[in-house]
Amino acid sequence: MPPTDIPHFATTQLSLLAAELAAELSTSTALQRRGLAILNLQLASQRTGLGAKTIVELVLDPAVGGAGDMPDHGIRVGDIVGVAEQARGGERKRERGEMEGRGVGGVVVRVGARAVVVALDGDEAEVEGRGGRLWL
Secondary structure: OOOOOHHHHHHHHHHHHHHHHHHHHHHHHHHHHOOOOOOOEEEEEEEEOHHHOEEEEEEEOHHHOOOOOOOOOOOOOOOEEEEEEOOOOOOOHHHHHHHHOOOEEEEEEEEOOOEEEEEEOOOOOOOOOOOOOEEO
16 A cells, blocks of 8 residues: 555545535525525523523624624524524534534524524523524
């Protein structure tokens, strides 16, 4: 077996990682285009609502041009949704896989032009990733 050419190996690995990231981003972007997801959200407020449910208000992250209205989507009041931390581009695949299971479910209680409000499932449900971006 011939020795491995390290520069060639590194270049190949970097291109494969870039392709993997592009595929993941295109999947979430495709969900958003179909109106099934809203990306680049942040937690605007969190309070306790009726029945001791945790109510969260999600708005677009201003760091990605989110000072205006929500993008077009098909999410409506009464929809069962999941709120989870959005994977960052530099995270390893294992960490992204672990993040997928950490979201919390809920029901949409209000949809506005600039925010979506969700009543989270569970008595002590909280949205993780307060410092990062979220997706619905």
